[in-house]
Amino acid sequence: MSFEWKGVMPAVTTKFTNEDTLDLEMFATNINAQLDAGVSGIILGGTLGEASTLDEDEKRILIEHTVDLVQGKVPVVMNIAEQSTKGAIKAAENAERYGASGLMMLPPMRYKSTDYETMAYFEAVAKSTTLPIMVYNNPVDYKIEVTLDMFEQLLKHDNIKAVKESTRDITNITRIRNTFGDRLKVLGGVDTLAMESLLMGADGWVAGLVCAFPKETVAIYKLVKAGRVAEATEIYRWFMPLLELDINPQLVQNIKLAEVATGIGTENVRAPRLPLQGKERKRVLSIIDEGVKTRPQIPSL
Template sequence: MNPFQGVIPAITTPFLADDTVNFAVMDAHARWMLANGCSGLVPCGSLGEGATLSFDEKVEVIRTCVLAAGDKPVIAGIAALSTAEAVRLAKAAEAVGAKGLMVLPPYVYVGDWAEMRAHLDAVIDATPLPCLLYNNPVAYKVDFLPEQIAEMAKRHANLVAVKESSTDARRIAAIRALIGDRLVLGVGVDDCLMEGVAMGASFWIAGLVNAFPKESVELFELSRAGKFDEAFRLYAWFLPLLRMDTVPKFVQLIKLVQQEMGWGSERMRAPRAALVGAEREAALAVLKQAQATLNEALPTRA
């Protein structure tokens, strides 16, 4: 089974007041999104605050998602300060039941292509699991260019997908032009969904889906079906929220919206802190407007 298809939440990591992971809420939240049409789960990514989790916490988060997902795939985010730790995490993710790996560049160190290629080689070769290359130069300061992605596809049979998060709508087309259908292509930024699907993306690793799974799945399915007028009406409604996924405080914003929609809390691990003042009020105003106008975007629900 191809684990890279449909709408796949980059699931947030909930925390208790004592700063430990709230595994019970994570389990319930995961099950709710899957019941509302999501195709799988991606734990330990950027939105999941993977950089603040210990190795053991990451493994337990992945295990929790696997148990919640049943027969749907869990694609574990694999990032670490060192290549050795990333390899160890990849093997641990396989051991607890992950069905795929989302491979990131290393945290902190920004190397040249030879160094980054060696890191990717080691992680992708660590298990036989299908791997997704995550390109997010905005967050990680490493940009995997289409030519480099094509090179990695030749080197690794189990590299089967790319999550393109450069925010450059031209990238998916550029990758396809180089490698055709060799890799499954996915959108990794929320406010580029329709553009990415129009260029051939077949999955969406999404952020606001944590609060709006039904709407996210409907938008994706309408886009994939080529029902662009209906899709754009929903997209236009959703865009003020989706843009929260592409700013430095995306974790704060998405967790706030998720809390207001009744799932989890906005607690985060320091140095992140909850939004206050005008920032918070502006985000809540966007959410309030979206709640008030949803029926206009979905007239069949009126």
């Protein structure tokens, strides 16, 4: 499937039953809400998707089920986050075989690779697949930065197309644009910097709170791209306390609680994650409750 790296691409949560199996019924409810809101793609198997707890068969089921749900309306992108190059190549081959349209790729997990090793890792996977790749650049959380010099080399591979820009440095978007023009598509990857990233020229937004609030997320993107910045700002200011729930070690639990509040998810997480408890649970619920109560009207788009 040919597609453009742009628009809102939810990094969706994986839904589980009370018995800790895949909850495909609730998963479908959420995916349909995303499609109805006008998202541009679905990203599976990220941090929000609890990918580190999923086995290979569950990943296969999620890809195949999502491909069936979207019916070609949007691309299905699988995240690759592996400890070894061999494992990453296998994961990419599996994603392609199961019907994914693209890949989002993290650097090697657990090992802080050198620039040379990081490049070799990305290049080996790029050579192993025909799928387009978005490099996930998040040195804050994963301690490995993909620099502009590294991207210059990576772009020699025709299927490396985009970056999920999560350096937390908005000026990096301008540096990317100045260096590569449109050769490297940029999608903002930090919810609390999303509108700023779009205003500085990002092509899209890999979003987290979209899992619970798809219409509001898509509205911000469309309004910014239409030059209606004041209207986008009003929604973004309402959204910010909720977006801050994504910048937290318990982002999965936080966002799943928000999905419960908007009727498109459950609270079930997979151990070792556990549902929020005590004061922190009350704090998060109060933010979500206030957000739901004051949910803004979406202007005509």
